[in-house]
Structure formats: structure tokens, C-alpha cells
Amino acid sequence: MTQFTTRMKAAIVGGAMALGGLTAPAANAEGMDYETVSDLLHLVMASDRAVYTRLIVNRLQNEEGVIKASEHFMDEKALVLPAQMFRFGAEMVAEETDEFTYSLLSLWPINKQNAPTTDLEKEGLQYVVDNPGEPFYGEEELGGTTYFTAVYGDPAVAGACVSCHNDHKDTPKSDFELGDVMGGVVIRIPMDG
Amino acid sequence: MTRNRLLWILWITLTLFLAGAGLARLYIAGDRTVLTPGQTDGVHHQLEIACETCHTSSAFASQSKIRKDINKTCTTCHKDELKEADDSHPTKKFTNPRMAAYWDKVDARFCTTCHSEHEPEITQAGLVTLPGDYCVACHSEGEQDVRVNRPSHEGLTFDTCASSGCHNYHDNRALYEDFLVKHAGEPALFPDPVHPVAAIARTRARPSVDEVSVYLASLEVPAAYALDDPMQHWAASAHAAADVTCATCHAPKSETADEVEANWTQAPGEAVCATCHKGEAKTFALGRHGMGRHPEIAKPRDAKKTLKALGMKKPPEALVTAIETYLSDDPAPEAVMSTDRARVSLRPEALGKDLTCATCHAPHEQDLDFAAVGACLTCHNDDHSLAYEDSPHFKLWQDETAGLLPPGSGVTCATCHMPQTERKGVVTTNHNQNDTLFPNEKMIRPTCLNCHGLAFSIDALADPALVANNFSGQPNRHIEGIDWAVNRVNQPDEGANQ
Numbered sequence: 001m002t003q004f005t006t007r008m009k010a011a012i013v014g015g016a017m018a019l020g021g022l023t024a025p026a027a028n029a030e031g032m033d034y035e036t037v038s039d040l041l042h043l044v045m046a047s048d049r050a051v052y053t054r055l056i057v058n059r060l061q062n063e064e065g066v067i068k069a070s071e072h073f074m075d076e077k078a079l080v081l082p083a084q085m086f087r088f089g090a091e092m093v094a095e096e097t098d099e100f101t102y103s104l105l106s107l108w109p110i111n112k113q114n115a116p117t118t119d120l121e122k123e124g125l126q127y128v129v130d131n132p133g134e135p136f137y138g139e140e141e142l143g144g145t146t147y148f149t150a151v152y153g154d155p156a157v158a159g160a161c162v163s164c165h166n167d168h169k170d171t172p173k174s175d176f177e178l179g180d181v182m183g184g185v186v187i188r189i190p191m192d193g
Numbered sequence: 194m195t196r197n198r199l200l201w202i203l204w205i206t207l208t209l210f211l212a213g214a215g216l217a218r219l220y221i222a223g224d225r226t227v228l229t230p231g232q233t234d235g236v237h238h239q240l241e242i243a244c245e246t247c248h249t250s251s252a253f254a255s256q257s258k259i260r261k262d263i264n265k266t267c268t269t270c271h272k273d274e275l276k277e278a279d280d281s282h283p284t285k286k287f288t289n290p291r292m293a294a295y296w297d298k299v300d301a302r303f304c305t306t307c308h309s310e311h312e313p314e315i316t317q318a319g320l321v322t323l324p325g326d327y328c329v330a331c332h333s334e335g336e337q338d339v340r341v342n343r344p345s346h347e348g349l350t351f352d353t354c355a356s357s358g359c360h361n362y363h364d365n366r367a368l369y370e371d372f373l374v375k376h377a378g379e380p381a382l383f384p385d386p387v388h389p390v391a392a393i394a395r396t397r398a399r400p401s402v403d404e405v406s407v408y409l410a411s412l413e414v415p416a417a418y419a420l421d422d423p424m425q426h427w428a429a430s431a432h433a434a435a436d437v438t439c440a441t442c443h444a445p446k447s448e449t450a451d452e453v454e455a456n457w458t459q460a461p462g463e464a465v466c467a468t469c470h471k472g473e474a475k476t477f478a479l480g481r482h483g484m485g486r487h488p489e490i491a492k493p494r495d496a497k498k499t500l501k502a503l504g505m506k507k508p509p510e511a512l513v514t515a516i517e518t519y520l521s522d523d524p525a526p527e528a529v530m531s532t533d534r535a536r537v538s539l540r541p542e543a544l545g546k547d548l549t550c551a552t553c554h555a556p557h558e559q560d561l562d563f564a565a566v567g568a569c570l571t572c573h574n575d576d577h578s579l580a581y582e583d584s585p586h587f588k589l590w591q592d593e594t595a596g597l598l599p600p601g602s603g604v605t606c607a608t609c610h611m612p613q614t615e616r617k618g619v620v621t622t623n624h625n626q627n628d629t630l631f632p633n634e635k636m637i638r639p640t641c642l643n644c645h646g647l648a649f650s651i652d653a654l655a656d657p658a659l660v661a662n663n664f665s666g667q668p669n670r671h672i673e674g675i676d677w678a679v680n681r682v683n684q685p686d687e688g689a690n691q
Contacts, residue, residue, distance in 0.1 A: 091283075091286070117291050
């Protein structure tokens, strides 16, 4: 798939998500295979996430020092952390549809609830660390339903990612560098209809 | 016909009749009190008779649909409360299929997993119906094992997580680790303690007797209603200061003297109060005093509609009439709570009172002392209430009302149980007096921390004897949460940066 085609499809899926309600991806995906749907969803997620991280958090906190980002953003009147923004979006989607779910996980999670919980998650997260830029696809049965599961590497796109993760008191790994895969986005689509 | 056959027919007829009558009451109309499977808990008893408040599924819905529907109704009423609490375990956190392994342990996708109604024999405080060590299900293994990075937690039993004053399942706003560290080392009592929002509310210049007389002389009041005492009281109140006149409440929307005379209502209802005091009215309907007014309580069933819902497209009028005649109307929960129906310890002489705005607020006076203390103590008869007038908090209130301490220094029943908030200069009193009552750590941020340090607040609230004597003395318990949190941050080898 060319970069242009991928971007166009991502724009269609993203637009449908924004304007047409969250059941739209499945409708647009009719005829597409799970991998393509998942790739497009991830493209939207990763783009939004990178924009927020670079243009909001990294710029305002690390470069201009205007405001800090904090996991206790309410108490400290701070910016929401990029990982929290991603999770809040995922939870909002989950309240609207069960056509797909997504999460941001890591083999080195600061928040332990973001550690892998299934064997396939562990395998996929390790794969994207070992093979930067390559997604991982698989199938797994959870709660009686078979899911298509895709894992995409989540690299450190800005200095803010590295400095926060390396310095956090709960981090299990403190030698991340810019560009390192720090975790992965896991997307699941139920395959049982 | 043999005698046996006759008896069989009689037995079958009676059985069908009784079953039909029961099912008709259950699914169509009529009082279902006798069919209630078990007493409901807490405030739910006030709306217990309106079954459809929680049971919204159709009669033939599947078990899984019924469970989903019931759980939706929990958040219909408790959504704002959980959002305000920054819920540590929102159900949405567990719906992702990656949490499937946990569904078999404690299925946290559903409120009813932990809060099962109609089971008084296993119901604990907070309507919890799981054994007290429920945290063990998820936090004793793998990445979620709380003991892995916290040596301080080794040897602790899981029945103490939520019962010791350290953690709550939903609301940990005053208990999360970074908050504990931030507030470590605070004194038990801050210098010159004052509740800042209460100070705003209580700082109001009171008019002199002469000013009241001049003001009253300038008003037009129908002669028949120009009573001296109420008007004197009212003229000195905040209502008068805000130009809320006699007609504003007694004859709303009346502009001329004739209209006031014609529309005069001697005893205006709560709706008149709620016209201006929207926040107070809304929160009043969320607490035990005013729950009967909650907008989400189901209305009584309509026989015709329930028959249609059961699949009868055009129910015969004769059938509807017969049902309405023989099953009687669906009873509705009483909109006004009465002390007779209370399930807490009340003074015998308080029985028979209805709880409306005027129960605690004298209509013309703005008697803070009665609304904030006297009204509560008129009814409540538990140890904590009875000990209040001997407590240091009450002494502060006496000193404030005597002018010896600045506004906001006194601690009344309302200070703690009906905390005030300020937004854009407007002070609102939370009239849901249960909002911060359980677990009592919910009270720490809106109330305690204005005057006391976090460690003292946690210790005090975790000491049942101190709570019972209304905080007359020092805590006899020490909760080590802050010590452990500080130790963990200061000594990375103990857990942080592992």
C-alpha cells in the first residue's frame, strides 16, 4: 500500500469516526481485511498521538516551559500526559462501540495496569521491540470470543517521552533514547461477527 | 365426579388464580411490596417500591440483557458521583477484552458484582456484598501484585486494604501515593484554621435595627399579611439584601399590588425555593433527606402500557379497567421523606416530621445556627451527633458566633456533612449530606484539609471511637500510608525505580 493511499484511507476512517459515529469503521471496512482496517485505525491513533506529544506537551513543557504535563493533571492544573490522552480516547470509544478496542501497553509500564495481560500481547510487544517499524498480527480467544489482534510499536517521538519515562519513580527502565520503541498500541477486532 | 377429581380441579383453579394474580402484580400493575425478594440497602429503601427504577428490562429479556440493563441504571444515578470521585476502578477500565482473565475473578464490568441488592444478610457498609478481601482477586498475582514493589505491604492481609483507611475501591482522591507524599509532614492543625468558602458565606454585613425599620417602611405588603415578626426577621436576612421580597416567594410573577393580593400563597412550596436555589435543590434530591424527589425514580406503571409491552397491541378497555379495579394503582414512593421511615437513630420526639426546605430553614429567618446545627440535632440521636455540643468543633462555632473568631472558624454539622464550594464568587452548599459520609475519607479534601494536615485527618477518620465522640481528643490509631509512601520515594531501592 502506498503512503498516499494509506493516508487517504486513514482520512476516510478518521472522518467517519469523527462525524458519523463510531460504528462507521466497521461499515467502511466491509470488504477490507482485518490487517488493513487495523493499520488504518492505528494510523489515525498514532498521528493524533504524535501531534499531541510534539506540538502540545513537548513544545509547552520541554521547550517553552509554559506548563507542565502531569498524571495528576486535575490536582496540578497541568496538561494530560500523552499516554493518558490516548487511554481516555480508548475508554470513550469503548463506551460507544465494541466493534474494536485499543490500548497502549508496554513491557516496561509505569502504570502496572498497562502491562500485557495475554500471551499474545506479550509476544506482540516483544516482536515490535525486536522489529522496529513492523506490526505484529495474531488471533486469540478471550472471554469466549475470537479476536484479531494487532500490535504496533510505539516509539519515543519527542524528548518529553524519554525524559518522563526515564525519570519516573515507577519506571522499570530508565535508559530509553529518542526513537526507541517504548511500548505498543494493541488493536483488537472481534472475528465472530 | 369423584371427590378427588373435584379437589384436583379446585386446587388447579386456585393455583392458577393465585399465580395469575401474582404475575399480574409483578408485570402489569399493583402493589408489589410482598413480592420484594429482600430488603434493599441504604437510601434505596426510599425508592424500593418503584421497581422499574432499576429493573428496566422487558419481562422476557435474557439474563445477560437484564444484567446490562440493571447496571446501566446504577450509573444513571451515580455517574456524576463517580466522575467527581475520579473513580479508580471505573467499569470502562474492565470492558476491554484484554481484561477477560479478570472477569472470572471479580467481574468489574458490572457494579452488581460487588453491590448486589435485596441481600441484607450479606450486605456490608457501602452496599458491598463481596467478602472484605475482594482486592486479593486481582492484586495478588503478576504485575498487579501490590507486594512486588512495596515491601511495606508484605504480610498485610487483603481484608485490610479497604478497611484500614489506606485505600478505597472508587474514591482515592485523598489517598493516592503522590498526594500522600505531597502532604507529608503537615501539622495536625494549621495556624489560624478557617474554612475559606464558609468564610465567604458567613461574611455578610448585618443591617442595624434602624436600617431594617427604614427598609420595611419602604415596602408594600398586603395589610393582612404584614406580620411584624416574620417581616423583621426577613428584612435582616440575605433574602432582603438580595431584594427577594415578600411577593417573590408568596406571589411569584406578580407585578402590581392587585396581582400580589390575588396570587398570594400563604405557604409557598419547595418549588419556589428551587427557582433560585437550583444547586441546593438538585443536591438535596441526591441525599437521603430528599431522595424522594430524585428525577430518575420510575413513575408508577400504567396498566395499558405494560400490557402493550407484554405484546398485547390493543388491550381491551374492559381488561384494563378490571386490572385497575382489582389490582389497584401502582403505588409511588413518597416524594417527601419522613422521619418515621428513617433507618438511623433519631430522637423519639422527632418522629412524624417531613423533610422539606422549611424543616431546616425557617422561612423568613436566615438562622445559620439552626440550619447548620440545630436542625440536625433536633432529629439525630447517634453518639456522634449527641457528642457534638461537647466537642472542640462546637466550641469554635460558639466562639465564631460570639464574634471571638473570624468567619469560617466554626465547625458545624454542615461544615463537614454539607461542604460548601465556591465558583465565580457564588457559594453553593451541597445539600446531599451523604455525599462525603462513606467512605469517610471522601470528607478529607473538601473539609478536613482546610484546617488539619493529611496525616492527622486520615488517622482521625480511621479511629471509630474518635468519630463517635465527635473528635474530642487525639487519634488512637496511626495509618502508616504516608510514612510508607515517603519511604518508597526517598529510597528507590525499596520499590520506586526498581
